[in-house]
Amino acid sequence: MKIVIDGMGGDNAPKSNVEGVVNAIKEYNVDLIITGDKDTLEKEFSNYEFDRSKLEIVHASEIIENEDKPVKAIRSKKDSSMVVALRLVKEGRADAVISAGNTGALLAGGLFVVGRIKGIDRPCLCPVIPNIKRGMTLIADGGANADCKPKNLVEFAAMSNIYAKKVLDIKSPKVALANVGTEEGKGNDLVKKAYDELKNIDLNFIGNVEARDVINAYTDIIVCDGFTGNILLKSAEGVAMSVMSLLKETFLSSTKGKMGALLLKDDLRKLKSFMDYSEYGGAPLLGVNGGVIKAHGSSDSKAIKNAINQGIKFTQGNVVEDIKEFIKNNEDQEEK
């Protein structure tokens, strides 16, 4: 097994990426590849002591920036650290790729460089949203596909179910549709049709969940089109961030506030970490022919190391093979 890391992707690259790689080698004893400017990377690695036989540096002369147009960047920057990393997965030289770079470019690269699994219409990106049980809920799709058909939602459900079992170690993940009410028959056309299809799939489908209850951990997986997934996630994120800054403002506005905040320092730190979405690992792109994990743009070395661990579990769990198996069974079902 080999995992490749886009060495130049992310706000803190290459420093955090390099440190994450070093710590992953130490902790997981895994073989890693990193892509990017060889001299720069060599210099960074020279700061650490670790088993160099576990690491391969593959030179890449270009960098895809956050401002780059995704599809254009993938097509024109063929020697970028991201495209070179994706190509290693395509060629079977690596099993999974981790990137903290341009999200749109990674989605496009997953599709155009690594390629779709045959039978999957639309790969989906699955970010997580923290819930009050200190766990996380997968959003499938969290933003890769703005317009979806019922068939796509069924595939998102099946793929994220496999991922939740194999990578998140949830035995029988609860799968629900994001909806405006809990009763069957609620919602828009897309959701109503997907509901009917999901009832007939071998899943722990629990029906509809309202957006308000996602954070209450009513479900492990929430299935929706990528437009809805983005709205759900970003709305929650916006409120969480605003409340944190309101709290801060409140605490700093008076002496009493400052004293109170001092007493509560440790508790508030816990609250902050609960609301910090970047602590909850990377988002997998499911439905492509290999592991593609999007780490948060502001990933520190710990986040990179965690994403590498996700890549390891993704590979060991045979997620791609299981998705292919689902397609086969599903097609057999339809033929009957």
Place this chain on the structure above:
Amino acid sequence: MKIVIDGMGGDNAPKSNVEGVVNAIKEYNVDLIITGDKDTLEKEFSNYEFDRSKLEIVHASEIIENEDKPVKAIRSKKDSSMVVALRLVKEGRADAVISAGNTGALLAGGLFVVGRIKGIDRPCLCPVIPNIKRGMTLIADGGANADCKPKNLVEFAAMSNIYAKKVLDIKSPKVALANVGTEEGKGNDLVKKAYDELKNIDLNFIGNVEARDVINAYTDIIVCDGFTGNILLKSAEGVAMSVMSLLKETFLSSTKGKMGALLLKDDLRKLKSFMDYSEYGGAPLLGVNGGVIKAHGSSDSKAIKNAINQGIKFTQGNVVEDIKEFIKNNEDQEEK
């Protein structure tokens, strides 16, 4: 001008409704009608001293419960406090109706009893979401229409723009589309087409806003289909409520926490009121032939009084006439 209040709708009816009516008469010197069981209401009103000449009680023998199926309830409970109130608007005996009862039933009643404004395809419900500038953002549509066409979104924008000017006193309301990114060309088919149409309407259209930034007051009005509006609103609400309960848990978990909370009591109350969506007034149903205001189900007398004030401003502002004027101008535009 006369405003009618559904006397039996809401978790705290009729007590809060009656008290809200009394206070509104005192504060606004307005003529009010209240619907519901005459004996019950008379008995409640006997607890207050106020100018009885400003009040009319219209008897209604039935109550629509929260558990009732909306359309069925409107059709079968013809003598319910809600339907009787809606009929008074239909018949021109009242200008606007306030109800804290079953939301779905009020939407159905707005359509079937009061009736659509000719030329409006789909009325929209416009709840508000508080923002960090201590103001509020209108969501149009917040849940009345799960599936929408671009034309509907344009009408939502135009109607909520009129409402924001006339009732919320915003001079030139900023109108934005809820979207997954800010650039033109982002989003699903619906949003892309609506974007093109909104550019050509006489509005302060500022483009796309991400769900994350709604709370940051980037816009006064956020336009979306009702499915998206519900997801956006409920996701924010869920996080706000969870954070409040997490804070409470944190504060009560230790002596230090309790001391800190004591010091911060006033500040935390402010924070709580910011996050309490019910404090921000009722949601108008725009596009029907009269004022229909949905007050929060858990409305206290203050919320009822505030909703009555919304009804007054709605009527004084000629919102319905302005919407008719928009349709006329828009049709003229299309004919050219």
